[in-house]
Every structure is written in structure tokens, then in C-alpha cells.
Amino acid sequence: MTIATTTGASPTAVPGAAPVTRATFRSFAESTKDDWDLIVPQLAVTQSFVPDRILEQLGHLRSDHGGFPVDRLEHSLQTATRAERDGRDTEYVMCALLHDIGDTLTPYNHPAIAAAIVKPFVSKANHWMVEHHGIFQGYYFWHHIGADQHAREAYRDSEFFDYTAEFCANYDQVAFDPDYRSEPLEHFEPMIRACFGSAPGG
Known part of the structure; x- marks a missing residue:
């Protein structure tokens, strides 16, 4: 998995959330389990807002x-x-x-x-x-x-x-x-x- 770390604002960032490491796949078809291990916990962050x-x-x-x-x-x-x-x-x-x-x-x-x-x-x-x-x-x-x-x-x-x-x-x-x-x-x-x-x- 290729990952990227972001500290700047982005159009999809959750206001007030800490910077997170992001997956870099271009389609779900090329995503990996590691990608989803990264993404799924962020659901709780989104829900908190x-x-x-x-x-x-x-x-x-x-x-x-x-x-x-x-x-x-x-x-x-x-x-x-x-x-x-x-x-x-x-x-x-x-x-x-x-x-x-x-x-x-x-x-x-x-x-x-x-x-x-x-x-x-x-x-x-x-x-x-x-x-x-x-x-x-x-x-x-x-x-x-x-x-x-x-x-x-x-x-x-x-x-x-x-x-x-x-x-x-x-x-x-x-x-x-x-x-x-x-x-x-x-x-x-x-x-x-x-x-x-x-x-x-x-």
C-alpha cells in the first residue's frame, strides 16, 4: 500500500480532526486490506462530528x-x-x-x-x-x-x-x-x- 500523510486542509477533511495518513488508491478495485485498516477507524472520527x-x-x-x-x-x-x-x-x-x-x-x-x-x-x-x-x-x-x-x-x-x-x-x-x-x-x-x-x- 502506498500511503500519504496530510497536515493541510483538504476539501474532504473533517473540521477539527487530527491529521491522518491517507491511502492513495485511485479505485476501490486496487485498494488493499491495509488501506481499509487505515480508513475504517476514521468512521468513528466522522461520527463524532x-x-x-x-x-x-x-x-x-x-x-x-x-x-x-x-x-x-x-x-x-x-x-x-x-x-x-x-x-x-x-x-x-x-x-x-x-x-x-x-x-x-x-x-x-x-x-x-x-x-x-x-x-x-x-x-x-x-x-x-x-x-x-x-x-x-x-x-x-x-x-x-x-x-x-x-x-x-x-x-x-x-x-x-x-x-x-x-x-x-x-x-x-x-x-x-x-x-x-x-x-x-x-x-x-x-x-x-x-x-x-x-x-x-x-
């Missing part, structure tokens, strides 16, 4: 109202705060906080973004809930925009149907109240770091 990136992306929801009564960050904070105050566990609260994190990236398919982020770290029930919350939320307003508010019935046989319907009813669809006193984003930061700062199960 995920909480900061999650916080940054949540910050992009601030002041983005999209016509709603509260901005997208406040909606997320209200959803998570309501879940936490209702006694839900940390994993559930994190799903509530992140369920709309993809709103400004893929507004027509935002549940998929959040579901992909949380999938390695949460239960099947919570992943399914995040992945499908959009169509379940539609029950409350799709009839106003010419869509089928009962579209969620296509999932009636899912073991997680009631679980997801409850999330939308109790926490998501009610989280647009300008007078609600939600916890600030800083309140949830320790949870984010605990949940996403290391490999799943780490």
Missing part, C-alpha cells in the same frame, strides 16, 4: 416560517418538548426533535431525511414513525389542499400505525402554538451528543 452537524442543520430551521404560525425550529422544539414533558424516553424525544430536520433540504420528501439520520440509533417503531409521519400528519390538513387526508389508511395493517398516529395527534400537529413555552435548542444538545456522538450501540 455528527452532533455538531445536526445542531447546525437544526439551526437552518430558525426563522424559516414557510407561512406557518411559528418557524420550523420552534415547531421542532415544541414537538420534542411536548414529548419530553409527557414522559417519553430520550430516543423518542430525539425523534420528535429531528422529525422535520430535512424540511429545508427536501421539502417534498423531508421525512426520508430524518428517518435516514435516526435509523441506526433507534428502534424499528421510532424509525417507522419518523419515516411515515408526513403521510400521517396529512390526516389533519390534506383535505384543505386537494389531497386525501385518509392516505394513511394504506398503512392500517402496520404494527406501528397507532404509534405513529399518536405521535402526530399528541405532539406534531399541535406544535404550532406561538404562545407555547418550549425548551430551547440548548436543552436538547446533551441528548443529541449522547445519541449521535458515537457508533450505534457505542
